[in-house]
Structures are given as structure tokens and as C-alpha cells.
Amino acid sequence: xxxxxxxxxxxxxxxxxxxxxxxxxxxxxxxxxxxxxxxxxxxxxxxxxxxxxxxxxxxxxxxxxxxxxxxxxxxxxxxxxxxxxxxxxxxxxxxxxxxxxxxxxxxxxxxxxxxxxxxxxxxxxxxxxxxxxxxxxxxxxxxxxxxxxxxxxxxxxxxxxxxxxxxxxxxxxxxxxxxxxxxxxxxxxxxxxxxxxxxxxxxxxxxxxxxxxxxxxxxxxxxxxxxxxxxxxxxxxxxxxxxxxxxxxxxxxxxxxxxxxxxxxxxxxxxxxxxxxxxxxxxxxxxxxxxxxxxxxxxxxxxxxxxxxxxxxxxxxxxxxxxxxxxxxxxxxxxxxxxxxxxxxxxxxxxxxxxxxxxxxxxxxxxxxxxxxxxxxxxxxxxxxxxxxxxxxxxxxxxxxxxxxxxxxxxxxxxxxxxxxxxxxxxxxxxxxxxxxxxxxxxxxxxxxxxxxxxxxxxxxxxxxxxxxxxxxxxxxxxxxxxxxxxxxxxxxxxxxxxxxxxxxxxxxxxxxxxxxxxxxxxxxxxxxxxxxxxxxxxxxxxxxxxxxxxxxxxxxxxxxxxxxxxxxxxxxxxxxxxxxxxxxxxxxxxxxxxxxxxxxxxxxxxxxxxxxxxxxxxxxxxxxxxxxxxxxxxxxxxxxxxxxxxxxxxxxxxxxxxxxxxxxxxxxxxxxxxxxxxxxxxxxxxxxxxxxxxxxxxxxxxxxxxxxxxxxxx
Numbered sequence: 001x002x003x004x005x006x007x008x009x010x011x012x013x014x015x016x017x018x019x020x021x022x023x024x025x026x027x028x029x030x031x032x033x034x035x036x037x038x039x040x041x042x043x044x045x046x047x048x049x050x051x052x053x054x055x056x057x058x059x060x061x062x063x064x065x066x067x068x069x070x071x072x073x074x075x076x077x078x079x080x081x082x083x084x085x086x087x088x089x090x091x092x093x094x095x096x097x098x099x100x101x102x103x104x105x106x107x108x109x110x111x112x113x114x115x116x117x118x119x120x121x122x123x124x125x126x127x128x129x130x131x132x133x134x135x136x137x138x139x140x141x142x143x144x145x146x147x148x149x150x151x152x153x154x155x156x157x158x159x160x161x162x163x164x165x166x167x168x169x170x171x172x173x174x175x176x177x178x179x180x181x182x183x184x185x186x187x188x189x190x191x192x193x194x195x196x197x198x199x200x201x202x203x204x205x206x207x208x209x210x211x212x213x214x215x216x217x218x219x220x221x222x223x224x225x226x227x228x229x230x231x232x233x234x235x236x237x238x239x240x241x242x243x244x245x246x247x248x249x250x251x252x253x254x255x256x257x258x259x260x261x262x263x264x265x266x267x268x269x270x271x272x273x274x275x276x277x278x279x280x281x282x283x284x285x286x287x288x289x290x291x292x293x294x295x296x297x298x299x300x301x302x303x304x305x306x307x308x309x310x311x312x313x314x315x316x317x318x319x320x321x322x323x324x325x326x327x328x329x330x331x332x333x334x335x336x337x338x339x340x341x342x343x344x345x346x347x348x349x350x351x352x353x354x355x356x357x358x359x360x361x362x363x364x365x366x367x368x369x370x371x372x373x374x375x376x377x378x379x380x381x382x383x384x385x386x387x388x389x390x391x392x393x394x395x396x397x398x399x400x401x402x403x404x405x406x407x408x409x410x411x412x413x414x415x416x417x418x419x420x421x422x423x424x425x426x427x428x429x430x431x432x433x434x435x436x437x438x439x440x441x442x443x444x445x446x447x448x449x450x451x452x453x454x455x456x457x458x459x460x461x462x463x464x465x466x467x468x469x470x471x472x473x474x475x476x477x478x479x480x481x482x483x484x485x486x487x488x489x490x491x492x493x494x495x496x497x498x499x500x501x502x503x504x505x506x507x508x509x510x511x512x513x514x515x516x517x518x519x520x521x522x523x524x525x526x527x528x529x530x531x532x533x534x535x536x537x538x539x540x541x542x543x544x545x546x547x548x549x550x551x552x553x554x555x556x557x558x559x560x561x562x563x564x565x566x567x568x569x570x571x572x573x574x575x576x577x578x579x580x581x582x583x584x585x586x587x588x589x590x591x592x593x594x595x596x597x598x599x600x601x602x603x604x605x606x607x608x609x610x611x612x613x614x615x616x617x618x619x620x621x622x623x624x625x626x627x628x629x630x631x632x633x634x635x636x637x638x639x640x641x642x643x644x645x646x647x648x649x650x651x652x653x654x655x656x657x658x659x660x661x662x663x664x665x666x667x668x669x670x671x672x673x674x675x676x677x678x679x680x681x682x683x684x685x686x687x688x689x690x691x692x693x694x695x696x697x698x699x700x701x702x703x704x705x706x707x708x709x710x711x712x713x714x715x
Contacts, residue, residue: 004241005280008265008272017240017249017263018212030258033234033251037192043180047303051150051173054080054308057315058149065323073326077318077391080149080307083398087148091433092141095440095484097525102126102444103485107478117474120464124471125447125482127463132165139170143292146172147436151306153292155439156193157446159454166450168443173303176289180301185289191235195252196228202261211252211261218257230255235266235288248285290443293435307398314394321387328379437484444482451475500526 011017018026056063058080065072095101102125104118129136139155147153152173160167175194182188199219205211219229232253237246240263248266253259271284293304452475460471500523507519517536524532 004243005272005274005278007241008247008267008280008283009269011265012268014264015209016212017265018260021240021260021263026260027258029238029251029263030253030260033192033232033236033253033260034255034258036190036236037177037232037234037255040177040179040190040192044177044303047180047301047309048174050309050312051306053316054149054306054312057081057312057319058084058308068327073323073330075319075322075326077315077322079315079318079391079394079398080311083307083311084145084148086398087429087432088141088144090429091144091436094433095140095144095436096130096137097485098530099130100126100485101129103483105481105483107481114479118480120466120469121448121474121480121482122485124460124463125444125451126485128166128447128451129168133168136168139168142170144436147292147294147306148432149306149308151294151304151309155290155292155443156288157290157443157450158288159450166447166454168447171289178302180303182302184302185291186287189237191289193233195231195233197231198226198228205261215254215259215261218254218259220256231261235285238263243280245280245283247283287446290439290446292439294432311394311398314390314397318387318390318394321383321390325379325383325387328377331374331376332378440484441482444484448475448482497526 014020021029057076058078060076060078060081063074064070065074100122103122104125106114106118108114143153143155150173154171154173154176155168156171157166157168159165171193177192177194178185178188178190185191199216202211202216202219206213206215220227232255234251234253236249236251238249238251239246240249241247250262250264250266251260252262254261266285267283268286271286272280273282273284275281294307295305295310297303297305451471455471455475457471460474461469503519504523507516510516510519521532521536524535529535
């Protein structure tokens, strides 16, 4: 089984697998391809017959008539052509809007990196379609003109190895055959493209190794006429490895001789899905074709309906009615009849052409008795009324009215009524436009895949003019969705301008700078301003364009006051009261601790003075005073009791600095609390702290203690 998988992988890069197959296998494949093509062609013959009749009417093909006489009127009323032109005229400028036809949308959470990548991918793919792929825009014009008439159109998207670029060429439904009973192209077992090649083109392919040799010998040899012959390129399923599972291939066959010209794989490595045991579970084919449909068939058939099918019968009836009126008028204007000279008529049908007089033998004395005009009637007014009814019905079905073609319905019709009529007329086509945009999205995704596989890195940088652009990163990501840039909801010019004006009026209410820029861009594009980027700032920083503007503090304060209710305030007040009670208890405890520490500090001073002589007890006393004052101020400041700004610097500037420990001068004394450690921040002292620890009472206490110590030393 591993060998089988390796064989599938090796086939991907081969130019022509037919070189590896024997003649018997190739003959079998050729018969199978032609047989399947004939089945599919036969399944759609009724649809194609109606399509051909409608095409003749739409193209105004002139045909001669022999009834009721040779050269009789054969006018074709342009109902289908008018409807098709109306559709193409509205759709074409919507799909191709300036230089932007593709955009990449972010999938998932937006970010500045995704936004920049999406912008680069959209810009590059738009350049490819409009500049590099020269045939794309003209094919799009052809698509939008043919689609409303025929009902179907196809695009083939692939990488051209000769031109070294992507191609997306249009294919008419006449040249792409599938079975009428399929639901979509993805599930079709066969997709056959009819290709007409001249003998010289076949020889070129043979010598390039694309076709097998001697295929041109099977073509008809006609030296007098250089005639192209039919080749069938069928996207089908074949079991070439004979494992019981069909693989997707592309087979090209000469239709007359049924000889196989080429066989190539229609899958890539990503399309081979294996089971846990290494067996081939599924092979996903590569899609080349994109179908564009106008109106689904009510019977559920694959080929869609166009104006050729919807308006063909009624348009043909209108043509007959007009021609009858013209013939009657012609016969009335150019009369014919009989000239008497004795009646000698032979049997059978006698037809008289306009302006033709037939002599007959009939007796008559006067000249008027020998001239007998045919009894011709004027054109029937009833027939003319019937023509008006048929025409009106056809125009309603095609959504083609006077207002839709630019003509005013009446002098007294209000402008708002006219706009409403235009809007209703456009709604008829809304679903059709959405189908077109859906198909364009599928086509763009095929191009996205081809860019990931074949695009040149240098080309990507050159187009974007950005040295930091790396197409492997931009196109390899699966978090971008490729979509058409236009809005599938087509609107009239008046509607678009009205919508743009409404957007501009909302500019002042948009909360983000990015929203304001988007509104201005939409307005400029709607009124047709060229080079819109010259008037708008670039999106360099995500926060610049996407973040909301700073909120108004006053507005937030008012909103907070409104949101806060009385119950919440009561709860918070109870918490404050409980905290205040707790703080007062802590203050009393800390006051007791401070008194104890100050007493211990003075005792240490006394012990040091007793041990060493020459110590200046006044300095220690002043230090203790300063420490007590500083601690009292700190506690008071924590409690918020001091409201005088003039006393704030007392302990820092006016107080006595601690005496630095010197050898023999009380070295190793413990640092009193308040000099280095500080009190806990939760202290909320009472009003009696200053009186207890600072001021005159404090100094007197320290002086008294000093006097007692000196008296004890003298003793």
C-alpha cells in the first residue's frame, strides 16, 4: 500500500501519464471518455435548443422569409437584448470599481498584522486581475453580457506554464458539457471542455511533450481547407493503479479517432487523505472551473435559465405580431388586384404580392369594371393592443421599464415615487447579483491557491513596493477570506449618493477615529473622488484607527453617581464606621508601646552614662526629645489631624539630628523607634498624642530624668 501511495505522489509532477500506459489501456480510456461526453451532451439538448433560439433573437440575426410572400417582414423585437444590456450595464461598473476588485477579510480576532496582510493580499490580487492577467477584464465584460441571455457561463482558472502566470479564461456553455442531472461541479463525475485545435497546434503540443506522438496523423488531411478539429479535455475519475478506488485525472482525447492525447493528475499532495493504517481514504480533486448562474432551473436541472429561456417564447410571439402588422400595412399601402380581360384562371392557390396586378379575362364596358383591387383590410387595432400587452408583460418579466432605462414615467410623478420604483426594479436583480458575487469569490480563492503555489517572491515585493512583504507568509495563512470588493446589493446612483450623505451626517456621532476614516472613505468613493488615499491618513497604528477616543471625565462622574444607589452607599458607610472603631483601638495600643519604648531608650542612655565618662547627657536628652517629637508628628500626620501647613517641616528641619555613634560614645545603643523603623501605616492616633510626647511637658520630663542621673553619679 505504501508503494501505491508513492505512485500517486510521483504522478503529480509528470507531464503526461499516457506515456506510461499501454495501447490497450489508452484505447479503453478513449472510448470511455467519448461515450461519457455523448451521454452528457444528450442530457442537455433541450436546454441548448432553447438557448440557440434565444441567442438568435438577442443577437438580432436577420433571416429571410418566404411567407406570406418572399421578403415578408421579419422584425425581431429587442426585448432580450435590452434586458441583457441593462443587466451588464449595472453589474460591470459594480464589479470593477477603479483599481480594487479583490479584498481579503480577516477571519477570527482582528489584529494589526492581519489587517496589514489582508491589505497587501487584496492589493496584489487586484493588480493581477487588472494588469497581469490581460484577458480577465475583457472576459468579465463578456461574462456579464452573455450570462443574462444564456443563463450559464464558466471560468477556467489555472497556472500557464508557458506564460508563467495565472490565467482565468471565459468558457461559453456551448463548450463546457456536464450532465444535466448533477447538482454542482464539485460532485460531477465528468466535466468535458470542447477544444478546437488546428493541426499545427497539435504538432506543437506533440513536440513539447504535452501530447503523445502521432496524434496529428489521425486528423483529417485536407490541403484545401485548414480546418480545426474537436478535442475533448475531460476532468474525470479513473482507476489507473487498479486498487478499486478511482483517482481524479484530466484526459484529452481526439473526438473523431478517440485517441488519448494526454493524461495528467488532477490532485496534489494536500488532496491525498490517508487512514490511520496508511490507506488512501479520499483524494480531493483540484477544481479548475467556476460556474456562473443567472436563474436556477425550477425543475432542478444543473444548467441555469436566462432570458433566452424566460423571454424566448414571448419575444417570438411579439415578433410574429409585429410582422403581421407590418405586412398588413405594407399590403394596404401597396395594393394589388385583378385586371379584366376575360376570366381564365387555373385551379390551385392564387397568391398576390403587394403592388401586383394579375390580368384576367372578364367582360366589362367601363375601365373601373375591369379593375378589381383585392379586399385588403387596414392593420387590426386589436392586434396592436395585443402587441402592447405582450410587450408590457415581457418588460415586467425582464425588469425593464421606462424608469429603469432612464426615462421619466410621467411629468406629474413625484421624485420619491420614481426612486421607489427604481429601488423595486433593482430588487429583482439582487439575487442574481449575489449569485455572480458568490461565483467570483470561488474564482478568487482558486487564484489565491495558485499564488501560494507558483508566485515569485520578487514579483510580490515589486508590486507592493514593500521590502518587508513575504508572500509565503501572507498567502500561506488560513485566517484570510478572499471576497469581491464590491457590494452585491446593487443600487442606483441616486440611492448610493443618498446613502453616502446619510453616512456623512453620522460622522460626528462615531466614537472611533477608524470609524470616521471609514465614513469619509465611503463618502469619497460614492461621489467618485479619484485617489481617495491622498485625502485620508494611513492606518499605521491599530490604536490610532480602532481605539475609542478618551472618555469625558465629567460624563463618567455623572454616570457613576447615577449607577451608585442608596443601598450601596449605606453598606460602604457601615464599613467606614467599623474601620474607625478598629483604628481608635489600635491607636491606644500603639501609644502605650511608644511610651514603653521611650522609657527603655532613656534607661539605655542612663546606663551608657554610668559606664563611660564624658558623655554629654544633654545631647542624648535633645535626641530623645527630637525622636519623641518626630514620632508624634508622624502619628499625627497619619491620622490626618494636622491641618497646618506651616508645621510640616518641624521634625525634618527644626528637630535635632540623632548623634552618630562613636567609639566610646554609647556605641551599640538600640535605635529608638521613630528614627529608622517607623510606625505601622494603619495608626490613627487620638488628639492627646502631641500633649503626651512633645511640647513643654515632654522636655520637662526628660530634664528631670537627666538631673536624677547626674545626682546619682555624683553620689
